[in-house]
Amino acid sequence: MVKATDPNQVIVTSGLTKVFPNGLRAVDALDLSVSSGEIFGLLGPNGAGKTTTVGMLTSRVIPTSGGASIAGVDVVAHSTLAKQLIGVVPQTNTLDRSLTVFENLYYHGRYYGMRSSDARAAAEETLRRFKLIDRADADVNQLSGGMAQRLMIARSILHKPQILFLDEPTAGLDPQSRLALWEILSTLHESGQTIFMTTHYMEEADQLCDRVAIMDHGKILALDTAARLKRSVEADTEIRVSVEEDLEALAVHLKTFDGVSSSQVLDGAVLIALRGRTALVPRIVDFVETGGFTLNDLSVSEPTLETVFIKLTGKELRD
Amino acid sequence: MTDTTLAQLRPARDASLSAFRAMLLRDVAVLRSNLYSFILRTVMQPLLFVFVFTYVFPKIGQGIGGAQGQATFSSLLVPGVVAIACIFQGIQAVMLPLVQEFGYTREIEDRVMAPLPVWGVAVEKLLAGALQGLLAAAIVFPLATFIPATPVHLQISWPELLTFLPLATLLGASLGLAIGTRVKPQQVTLVFSVVIIPVTFLGATYYPWAALDPIPWLKWAVLINPLVYMSEAFRAALTPQLPHMPVPAIYAAMIGSIALLGWIGIDGFKKRVTT
Structure with a gap:
């Protein structure tokens, strides 16, 4: 089991490796630690292993070797505990098409054990905060790309996760929606939310992230603040x-x-x-x-x- | 921070149970908001079948097996039609949504990320499918009983009915899960012609299994079809006076099929959502 040496480290991986059945070594002996309250960015081209890394940290991809822990909880051995600590925004729109905007949040809260009245209140408060309240009863299929993305983020933080994972959060968004999303992430960051995100937009990593890990072919090539990385050239x-x-x-x-x-x-x-x-x-x-x-x-x-x-x-x- | 975090965590069992319950609530809510389309899709096929074969045919003098045979046919069709309703719910409530969710929308993602084991999400799908099967059976049963032009003779055996009904609906849902987790969206029409249609036509729904005596090879070949056991089960429960398989054999076959198909389905589900 991977243990954090410093209790402030909320994500710790050690030798985290994923080799797919076809022999592709998507993530190769990754050692990372992310501190509480930090926005951590994984920057790299498509196919670098970013999504596989997020997959392993969120229990969706089973590591071939090595391990990862979230706030001291081993992700592989205790996934049901670890899942309570994380919120995830995947790359594609995974909103529940059978439910309304409000219900997407309400049932999400219920999945995480909230009582009906608490889930209702949390859903309403979150919709207000994300400026989606006037869309509460809308069909999620009617949302624009930017709104759907906002709802996905709203949903991912409804249960107050310790760590928010975002996989390529602005891929496919128009520039205006992208800026709006950066603003949301900055606000979350200010409120102390730990965020782990992947991106292949360097501006995004540069603008948002406290620290950036540059990843290619499953390995971290450099890891530092954006400013120091730029100075290193x-x-x-x-x-x-x-x-x-x-x-x-x-x-x-x-x-x-x-x-x-x-x-x-x-x-x-x-x-x-x-x-x-x-x-x-x-x-x-x-x-x-x-x-x-x-x-x-x-x-x-x-x-x-x-x-x-x-x-x-x-x-x-x-x- | 880590310590307080751990203290806030709910034990895996509690978290899993409440997530499971919430998913059932979600499925019930979705069913409630789609109630009309649920009823339509459930009723249409059995309704037409019962109407044409047991109302229209006798009226136009095209009865199956003469007047005497026609009366028996109406009775023997009731269990078959209820069995078909159960298996179709497995297809419509479990298989088709799963194919879509895995293939295009990935909308099951939020439930997979909820704090319960992945197999728990699959079991919830089974249970929700089985509940819809129960509802479908309850809707179809009166149709098959009251539409026929010739009287339907039912001798309901309650212990069998109350045990076979949940087993049959679970079996239908297991079949849906097993197929749904292993089929790509573009293969759905193929599955309908290669699996679903043969299953329904050769499921001992329109004749008792024992009636296949003159065609021994077919009689034994259809035993791989789970619908045969569902039809025979309802025959034993609703029209025990007509030929049906021995009750213990039906129980064994149904439980065995649920175990096998359920395992294939849950395993397929895990493989689709984790790598």
């Missing part, structure tokens, strides 16, 4: 240059420029990371034009978690 500027001609050749040339810490071809452009040399831009333009290249596009930005991911894996986060 040892660059403060990122330049993307796109030309008609041979990108590899251009990448090699640009690498020799002063202050350039890395230069590589990615997604039809050369990506350069450098430190303190924004003045390099005119020189690059000059070099590209005199060197016989045709400049298509050039952009300058600050390093993001994407930069960190690229540095760690040599590929982009996006699919």
Whole structure:
């Protein structure tokens, strides 16, 4: 059984591993600990093992080896206890289509042992809080994507879980709904809710999470605050240059420029990371034009978690 | 924090029981709000069957087995029709929703995440399906009794009826769970033609099992069909004067089938929701 050394650690995993019957090692010896009150983000591309990790932490995926505990309760051995401590928002809309908006919350409360009057009161209060009260009697099939997502979150916290798990909470939402959702998560965070979320949007991890674990091929490659992760790339500027001609050749040339810490071809452009040399831009333009290249596009930005991911894996986060 | 957390946790047994109860309440609520469609889907097939074979046929002089045979036929159809109602609830209340929930909507997710073991959710499905089967049997029974143009002779044997009824409804639900957890949505129409239709046509519903004597191979082959035992059970309970299997054999076969199909269904359910 996996034990937390510090009682403040509400999620602890040790050597958590899942190998699927087809031989895929989806999660490979994961050691994690998440503290109470923290928003913890698992950032990685599709197929990195994020959902499998959430699956194991929420008793849906049985680990091949290693273990996980939630607030000191072993998830595998005592799943019925562990399930009382968690709320889960899965990737897809899993609202109960046979029930109304209100009933989705009411019966959820009943599943967790609330008395009828308590479940009713909790459902009403939560609907108010999530601005869904005027939809209480609506069919859940009539909700927009953003509203359905809000109801799923409302449902997942109705029984006051210690830890809220969200798997790709904003995948497929329009930008406005995404912002609204970030606001909800921030408010929950302020009220002390521990949140464990997965995402493949670096802005989401950057904006919301206290700590971010970058995951690929079932392993954690880096784990820190977003700010420190970005500092770890040892660059403060990122330049993307796109030309008609041979990108590899251009990448090699640009690498020799002063202050350039890395230069590589990615997604039809050369990506350069450098430190303190924004003045390099005119020189690059000059070099590209005199060197016989045709400049298509050039952009300058600050390093993001994407930069960190690229540095760690040599590929982009996006699919 | 961990200690207080553990103190707040309800023991697994208590949590599981209250979750189980709440899921039954949910299913009853859903049934109540769909009561009209429930009645329609339950009544339609038996109603037409009883109407055509035991009302229309005698009236137009196309009776099965002459006037004497017709009277017997009406009586012997009652148990068969009640058995069909039970098995159809297994299909409609358990199998079809499960196929949809596993295949498209995943809406069972919230119940799977509730604090009870996954097998508990499957057992709740069985029980809810069986309850709907009971209701269906109660609706269909009067139809089969009062519609026929020729008199129906029932000699209700209560001990058998009160034990066979829950067993038959559970058996129907177990069949629904076993199929529902192992079938993809695109295979549903195939299941209807390859499983459901043969099961209902060869389920000793329109004739007693013993009447298959002239076709020995079929008589033994249909024993893999759970509906045979359900029909024979209701025959033993409602029309014991007509030929039926020995009562102990029916009990054994029904309990055995529930155990087997129930196990296949619960195991299939666990495999569908955990990996």
